[in-house]
Amino acid sequence: MSDPSTVVHFITHRADAGKRLDQLVLSRAGDLFGSSRTRVQLWIQDGHVRMNRRTVRRSASPAMPDSVVEIDRPVEAPARQRPSAEALDLSIVYEDHRLLALNKAAGTVVHPSYRNRSGTLLNGVLWHLRDRPAARPGILTRLDRGTSGLVLVALGGDVQHQLQGDGAIAKEYLVLVRGRPPREAGVLSAPLGRDAADRRRVVVRDDGAPSRTRYEVLRTGDDVSLLRCELLTGRTHQIRVHMAAAGWPVVGDADYGVPHPLLDHQALHAWRVTVTHPAWPAPLRLEARLPDDFRRVLEQSCPGARHEALRT
Incomplete structure (x- = not known):
């Protein structure tokens, strides 16, 4: 049995379901291995990673949500420090x-x-x-x-x-894209996985994790559209990659979409969350105001655009 003081552990999220174990360990504890996927894979193969107390030796083993992953700390790895408290402005x-x-x-x-x-x-x-x-x-x-x-x-x-169980949290996004979807509403379904040539990127690939995004067109302008998107699965970069694959790249997205002179980030905003509150029988619905730069680009691209998120 491993010495608890030399074990690092984390709990998987719902969005982690189906991810390869080596990718998950790399994303959540990559600093222990110098961010080397090869080192992570060897560590797994040598029996130093457990999921729900069972040793897993296959790097490609799929992760399950709400699982405890334990990693024996490599001898040369420094102890992970708890994040420090910093006086920062919070909205x-x-x-x-x-x-x-x-x-x-x-x-x-x-x-x-x-x-x-x-x-x-x-x-x-x-x-x-x-x-x-x-x-x-x-x-x-x-x-x-x-x-x-x-x-x-x-x-x-x-x-x-x-709150990590299925259906506990519903997330809605506002996104400004180039082009006009042919349908007013629909569901984009395309499996997503890491790009073999650049693992920082996500691409549509046949062996990827099943991924689904529901969208609704709220407003159209000159070759742009404002969409409301709901994540039916929670994959890395899901909305951005699904939009690009459909031919409607996200405005301002330098990685998957099209840059914009007035934006230094993608025009993607997590607008609304509906959550099953642990202490209340009724769902809690929360909304976040659009950033000023997103709002300006939207008003310029879609004159007269009206939406709940623009009222405050």
């Missing part, structure tokens, strides 16, 4: 003793990593909760660095576990 949308909802600015990283050890949203949350030692913040809804909008934070492990 708080909602807060009670169990949940915290924030409107994240585009350009802000959600969680510390080996590339971004400070200045993240979680660093600011820890400072905000500095007088509540019992609070154990856990990110429930992660966003890409360049995506703005709602990030939901559980303030205890029991709340985080409860």
Whole structure:
């Protein structure tokens, strides 16, 4: 049995379901291995990674949601430090003793990593909760660095576990794309996986994880459309890749879409979250205001655009 002091562990999210174990370990604990996927794979093959207390030796083994993954720390790996509390400006949308909802600015990283050890949203949350030692913040809804909008934070492990089940959280996004979808509404379904040539990118591939995005056209302008999107699955870069694959690239998305002179990030905003609150019978619905630059580009591209998110 491994010495608990030398074991790193994490709990998988609903969005992790079906991901390869080596990819998951690399994304959640890559700093232990110098971000080398080969080292991660060898560590798995040697029996140093467990899922729900069972040793897993296949790097391609699919992850399951709400599972505990344990990793024996490599001898040469430094101890992982708890993120530090930092006095950062937070845009708080909602807060009670169990949940915290924030409107994240585009350009802000959600969680510390080996590339971004400070200045993240979680660093600011820890400072905000500095007088509540019992609070154990856990990110429930992660966003890409360049995506703005709602990030939901559980303030205890029991709340985080409860809200990671299927159907507990519904997420709606507003996205400005180039082109006009031929239908007013529909579902995009295309399997997604990492690009073999550049693992930072996600592409449509036959052996990818099943991925589905529901969309509705809200407004059209000169070769642009404002869509409301709902994630039916939660894959990395899902909306951005699905939009690009459909021929409607996201405005301002330098990786998958088309750059825009007035935006330094993709025009993708996590607008609304509906969550089954742990203490209430009725769903809790939260909304986040569009960033000013997104709003300006939208008003310029779709004159007269009207939507709930533009009222505040």
